Amino acid sequence: MPVELDKKDLAKYPFLKEAQHLVSASGYSIDSLINKKHFIVKKGAERVEKAIKFDYFFDDIRLEMAEWEILSYAFARILISCLNERNLTDRLCRYEAERASYFLQTEDPEKKDYVTSIVGINPGIEEIPVVEYVGLCPALHDSKWRLINRDINSGLVRIEKNEYDELIKEKIRSMLDDQLPLRVGEGICSLLSSLTEGISSGYQEMLMEQFGEVDEGSFPPCMKAIINAVTDGTNIPHTARFSLTAFMHIIGMDVHQIVGIYTRAPDFDVEKTMYQVEHISGRGGTEYTPPACATMKTYGLCVNRDSYCKKISHPLSYYKIKKKMMKGDEAPVPSTKKDIPDKVDEKNP
Amino acid sequence: MDAATFEYMKKRFEEYYMTATFMMPPAVEQREWGFIFFDPSGEVRMKRHIGFSSKNEVETYMRSMVPRHAYHSTAYYKLPSASTMPEKVWLGADLIFDLDADHIMRGAYDVMLERVKEETYKLLDMLTGELGFIDRDVSIVFSGGRGYHIHVRNLETRQWGSTERRELVDYVCGIGIDPEFMLGKGRDSGWSARYRSAVSEYFDELMKTDRESAVKAVGSIRGVGDPSAGSFVDSLKETSRKVKSTKKDVPVTGTLKKVLEQDGGPLIDKIRERAALTDEPVTTDIKRLIRMPGSLHGGSGFRVVPLTVRDLDNFDPLVDAVVFGESPVRIDLAFSLTMPVLGNKYSLEKGINNVPEALAVFLCARGAARYAGSVR
Ligand code: SF4
Secondary structure, X not given: OOOOOOHHXXXXXXXXXXXXXXXXXOOOOHHHHHHOOOHXXXXXXXXXXXXXXXXXXXXXXOOXXXXXXXXXXXXXXXXXXXXXXXHHHHHHHHHHHHHHHHHHOOOOHHHHHHHHHHXXXXXXXXXXXXXXXXXXXXXOOOHHHOHHHOOEEOOEEEOOHHHHHHHHHHHHHHHHHHHOOOOOOHHHHHHOHHHHHHHHHHHHHHHHHOOOOOOHHHOOHHHHHHHHHHHHOOOOOHHHHHHHHHHHHHOOOOHHHHHXXXXXXXXXXXXXXHHHHHHHOOOOOOOOOOOOHHHHHHOOOOOOOOHHHHHOOOHHHHHHHHHHHHHOOOOOOOOOHHHOOOHHHHHOO | OOHHHXXXXXXXXXXXXXXXXXXXXXXXXXXXXXXXXXOOOOOOOEEEEEOOOOHHHHHHHHHHXXXXXXXXXXXXXXOOOOOOHXXXXXXXXXXXXXXXXXXXXXXXXXXXXXXXXXXXXXXXXHHHHHOOOOHHHEEEEEOOOOEEEEXXXXXXXXXXXXXXXXXXXXXXXXXXXXXXXXXXXXXXXXXXXXXXXXXXXXXXXXXXXXHHHHHHHHHXXXXXXXXXXXXXXXXXXXXXXXXXXXXXXXOOOHHHHHHHOOOOHHHHHHHHHHOOOXXXXXXXXXXXXXXXXXXXXXXXXXXXXXXXXXXXXHOOHHHHOOOOOOOEEEEEEOOOEEEEEOOEEEEEOXXXXXXXXXXXXXXXXXXXXXXXXXXX
16 A cells, blocks of 8 residues: 655655656646746755755755755756766765655654655665675764674674664665766756856855854854863763764864864874774765764764754754854844744754 | 796696686676786786687687786676776676785695685685575685685675775674674674674683783773773673673773773784684775686696685695696705695705606796706
């Protein structure tokens, strides 16, 4: 018995075939939208920009505008295919995976199972064959995902219940990554060139300034807590070390600055730290991003939440928002009802 | 190698290749081939980027060119004879493990070969027993030198890049172990079992020594002070019991964590003993050339022998990889040595000796002897 997906569901998971059907059934044509310079094409560009900036803020997505959400997904993919740059493609796939995963957290179990099976994971299964697992795990950073640390019995890798969400997210990411770049004709790409140029120059600028000067005061409470633990010489778990390192890397700190934080530990081991930091910050080819709040929570790392936390679902967004506020008119806490939708509290108890 | 030895060797290889049977890799036409020839100048140069369209072509080439070493790619290419990698277009690669005694120990040839066989068994157990590869996809090849090559061929692993292969090689080599997971509740198979036994053995040894030296040993571990070493040693019996039991998670914190995560030291050795020590880069490199089964290894004159798991039990390279016979040959040996070949042990003095051809080829190939004429 197939599950019934409504329009809003398709807006959450625009990679589903049903989503594409919905759009084509509504009579939208990609070519004519581009020709007409329809605003939705620009929405696609905005989606790419958010992905590039790791702007993982999904609370204000308007699911009732399902066709637009799905079309902006489609245009984001077309734009990224025209740009055809590994880093950018990678970021879009991460963004889309984070986005879908955000909705899956609170999804109705039947629908969640459906999406899970579509991306190729058997829902509810407790074991995955080794060969399949190895195809999935290299992009997952933590030592718990390494094959050697897994519980394996006669060719099957045990998966714990609480690991599923991460696995599904990774599967979505790799699935989208396999699909890109799409084959987009040169004609279309040239029609989109002003948008793609805008994206690339924005990206260049961002590389230049990254997140601007590092402002430790604007770090989210979780990261501050890890730094405090490091400073106290507490043995922090791998997950914490990873999250902090990836966080500092993405906000633009270089290896030396990051290692600098770790030197606050009393028994600091330079070589080992350098190695880990370089690994996490992408020397091995994959650039890692810090986990979203939901994952931080399952790691037990989401501590001392404050009012900013209600606005965001990713530590990176926390940093960006707070930094902007601190720099701007010192409006410390966002307070309008609109900014803090009630459902956030249900989701992030 | 002098001219006479050189000629002698080449003749023997030629003779062998006239009737040899080869084990061709699947998809011959998608492989790159590489050869090193008997070069009178003594120079070692590989001719590679060669492609063949059929098994027959390969055989004809081997018989007419008589290479000293013959290799084919582990990879499958669209255009294997193209001279650059991007032009070749990589389509996939077999999964290879290389067990070479040189990486594991030094010693007499026959001792090394025995030892590397043990590693091979460990590897095969992990691959087929734990990781679920099926016997049919796994082939074993005696390398003709000091070890074995394991070729794993199936559709899923064929597409794997280096990172995926790294997961497997780390697994078999015991790299990246996180004690917290090894000592988790209910974990008692595969690496967890090996890890628990390694740690127990290490702790048992510590408990066997007197308290003072145990404290000293633990205290010398980075980050462990003498007082904590003392209390660690005093509660070692209890800790050891916990490590052996799988009923509860063992909290890996404090001194225990430092002890288990120490760089180097006796525990690492015990883990390595339980790992299958393959040569890592061979597995992670997806564009390697590997010796062609059925060819001769130019540095030993031994045949590169394809084997089944069952063959491996009784396989004695010094008998079963020897393709030459017992007709006597005169050689000039550079140093004295003792060496078993074809079931006989030969103790040879430096200088002129009459030895069976099988041994003569081996010693000449290794550069330990010169050909000094046939015996009439
Ligand atoms: S809500 Fe997010 S940003 Fe805030 S403390 Fe938790 S994990 Fe960190």
